[in-house]
Amino acid sequence: MIGPMLAEAFSALGANRLRSVLTMLGMVIGVGAVITMLSVGEGTKAQVQATIESMGSNLFIVQAGSAQSGAVRTGAGGVQTLTASDAEAIADLPNVTAAAPVAPGNAQVVTSYGNWSTQIMGTTEDMLVARNWSLSSGYSFSDSDVRSASRVALIGRTIVTNLFGDEDPVGQTIRIRNLPFIVQGVLAGKGQSLDGRDQDDTILVPVTTAQRQLFAGRFGDTVRFIMVQASSTDAMSQVQADMTALLRDRHRIGEGQDDDFQIRNLAAMADSAAQTAQVMTLMLAAIASISLIVGGIGIMNIMLVSVTERTREIGIRMAIGARQRDVLLQFLLEALMLSLLGCLIGVALGVGGAWLIKLLGGLDTVVTPESVILAFAVATGVGVFFGYYPARKAARLKPIDALRYQ
Amino acid sequence: MPEALIRVQGLKKSYVSPAGSVEILHGLDFQINAGEFVAVMGPSGSGKSTMMNILGCLDTASSGTFEIAGKDTSKMSSDQLAGLRNDVIGFVFQGFNLLQRTTIEDNVALPLVYRSADKATRRAAAREILAKVGLDGYALSRPNQISGGQQQRVAIARALVGKPKILFADEPTGNLDTTTSHEIMDLFTGLNRQDGITLMIVTHEADIAQYADRLIRLVDGRIDYDGPARAYFQERAA
Numbered sequence: 001m002i003g004p005m006l007a008e009a010f011s012a013l014g015a016n017r018l019r020s021v022l023t024m025l026g027m028v029i030g031v032g033a034v035i036t037m038l039s040v041g042e043g044t045k046a047q048v049q050a051t052i053e054s055m056g057s058n059l060f061i062v063q064a065g066s067a068q069s070g071a072v073r074t075g076a077g078g079v080q081t082l083t084a085s086d087a088e089a090i091a092d093l094p095n096v097t098a099a100a101p102v103a104p105g106n107a108q109v110v111t112s113y114g115n116w117s118t119q120i121m122g123t124t125e126d127m128l129v130a131r132n133w134s135l136s137s138g139y140s141f142s143d144s145d146v147r148s149a150s151r152v153a154l155i156g157r158t159i160v161t162n163l164f165g166d167e168d169p170v171g172q173t174i175r176i177r178n179l180p181f182i183v184q185g186v187l188a189g190k191g192q193s194l195d196g197r198d199q200d201d202t203i204l205v206p207v208t209t210a211q212r213q214l215f216a217g218r219f220g221d222t223v224r225f226i227m228v229q230a231s232s233t234d235a236m237s238q239v240q241a242d243m244t245a246l247l248r249d250r251h252r253i254g255e256g257q258d259d260d261f262q263i264r265n266l267a268a269m270a271d272s273a274a275q276t277a278q279v280m281t282l283m284l285a286a287i288a289s290i291s292l293i294v295g296g297i298g299i300m301n302i303m304l305v306s307v308t309e310r311t312r313e314i315g316i317r318m319a320i321g322a323r324q325r326d327v328l329l330q331f332l333l334e335a336l337m338l339s340l341l342g343c344l345i346g347v348a349l350g351v352g353g354a355w356l357i358k359l360l361g362g363l364d365t366v367v368t369p370e371s372v373i374l375a376f377a378v379a380t381g382v383g384v385f386f387g388y389y390p391a392r393k394a395a396r397l398k399p400i401d402a403l404r405y406q
Numbered sequence: 407m408p409e410a411l412i413r414v415q416g417l418k419k420s421y422v423s424p425a426g427s428v429e430i431l432h433g434l435d436f437q438i439n440a441g442e443f444v445a446v447m448g449p450s451g452s453g454k455s456t457m458m459n460i461l462g463c464l465d466t467a468s469s470g471t472f473e474i475a476g477k478d479t480s481k482m483s484s485d486q487l488a489g490l491r492n493d494v495i496g497f498v499f500q501g502f503n504l505l506q507r508t509t510i511e512d513n514v515a516l517p518l519v520y521r522s523a524d525k526a527t528r529r530a531a532a533r534e535i536l537a538k539v540g541l542d543g544y545a546l547s548r549p550n551q552i553s554g555g556q557q558q559r560v561a562i563a564r565a566l567v568g569k570p571k572i573l574f575a576d577e578p579t580g581n582l583d584t585t586t587s588h589e590i591m592d593l594f595t596g597l598n599r600q601d602g603i604t605l606m607i608v609t610h611e612a613d614i615a616q617y618a619d620r621l622i623r624l625v626d627g628r629i630d631y632d633g634p635a636r637a638y639f640q641e642r643a644a
Contacts (some may be wrong), residue, residue, distance in 0.1 A: 015507050067642060318491070319491060321517050400464040
């Protein structure tokens with residue numbers, strides 16, 4: 001039954017080739033637009049996701065608070081109240097996977113190949129855990145390196161390019177502020193951060209080395225901030241409360257007095273960035289869906305014309321035994337065929353469009369199987385939805401009225 | 407006692423027009439037995455076509471009963487009526503009513519599509535019946551490539567392919583020249599005499615009606631004459 005009906009639908013569409021092609025064009029453009037737009041949105045989302053992941057997940061930054069002397073208040077970090085031992089104490093809290101003290105500064109770094117000004121971070125091994133940072137070669141520094149303030153360094157990819165060229169830096173010596181350091185490892189590349197900084201343009205040294213040797217006198221035994229990682233997103237509020245209590249206790253802050261530190265939740269920042277990307281994807285999809293609906297209305301329009309034009313044919317078919325559902329099925333099949341064929345070409349166009357945007361626009365685009373399935377589902381839905389009314393109109397005709405139609 | 411194929415009692419049909427309800431058929435009573443060859447005559451507007459459309463299950467009566475093959479059609483759903491049109495009834499129109507986009511063979515096989523017959527069965531049945539109406543070798547032509555007489559043969563083949571119990575024809579020769587008309591009527595006569603197919607043909611031409619055994623004459627929606635065709639024409643000639 002369905003076999004000859006499919007052939008019938010195909011020949012009916014073939015009989016009005018130009019009209020069928022133009023009708024399909026609406027579907028083609030709609031589906032193509034949806035797939036391309038979704039691929040742009042997905043690409044952006046993936047980019048944001050990668051950036052967020054490179055930052056590390058479930059992170060807090062604990063910063064020293066502001067100080068007040070008379071009427072003058074300093075900004076955050078204006079007083080240096082946090083110490084590396086605060087970090088150690090935080091690390092012992094439940095649900096904390098890492099707490100890395102950071103004593104940062106800028107310095108000129110020199111090798112025999114060249115020199116380069118970069119950011120030096122005095123920290124501990126926990127930094128690598130918190131930032132989800134791995135080494136591409138060499139090995140990390142240990143607790144004993146921190147305790148003994150060894151002159152060892154882990155360097156980022158950008159440093160390698162600028163100070164070593166093609167050479168293998170592991171085991172070589174670099175001079176930071178004229179002090180020799182042994183390069184112990186190379187950090188894996190991370191790319192840009194959310195605010196556009198190059199995360200690979202950095203050198204990690206033991207926090208004690210930074211405090212006592214590199215930036216002697218600047219920190220004493222304090223640190224600028226502590227990077228803390230909670231074990232899960234759900235544990236974050238608990239960890240934040242625990243840290244506040246712990247630091248207030250350690251810093252002997254009485255009831256009613258302001259904290260001398262600030263805790264910033266980086267997960268919230270990452271969430272909002274991910275949400276922005278999600279909203280953008282949705283918006284692009286919504287705009288593209290409008291063209292799908294317009295395409296569907298085009299199909300309905302043509303099917304209505306087709307029903308009117310073929311009223312006599314419907315009458316003939318009914319006169320020789322076609323039931324209502326046969327007529328319904330015939331016109332529904334035609335509408336479905338139009339929309340699915342249009343969808344097929346649209347998918348090809350959309351994938352091509354995504355590829356072109358990647359090639360010419362330099363935007364990351366990702367065509368997901370879900371978006372293709374979605375396009376097919378919507379096309380089927382549009383075909384059935386917009387094809388049903390004309391098909392039913394045809395099926396409900398009385399045979400004699402259909403036959404008399406001129 | 408011959409088998410009653412069609413039984414009509416008090417059949418009325420009226421249309422609602424802006425001027426009010428107009429009754430076309432004022433209560434018809436007759437019975438048609440299997441194997442009969444009946445001609446329906448009458449002046450324009452007498453209700454011949456209206457009656458044929460009701461008998462062919464293309465239209466419904468306003469009141470009265472119409473039984474076909476022992477089944478009362480007044481209580482049937484549109485799908486059941488479609489089943490009757492497919493199984494029990496063959497209908498031939500004045501204007502042939504072939505699908506122009508479709509080959510002769512597929513036109514003839516169309517009723518079988520709605521019986522879900524497979525392609526091979528449809529093709530074999532179409533070829534067999536085309537041979538019977540003298541259209542060997544035209545299976546793959548299209549309707550616009552053949553003459554009017556040939557198109558009417560295709561329409562008859564289409565009406566016969568489902569092996570119906572009764573064949574209705576509404577002015578089957580109305581669009582044909584005299585020679586072709588008689589060829590078509592010879593074909594009908596053969597189908598009735600040799601294959602025992604019950605025939606009911608509407609015409610306004612006396613020489614076409616003379617092929618039939620029985621004549622029903624309608625005037626203003628009433629039966630004016632129902633009896634042997636020969637007797638009617640002899641009486642008129644006299």
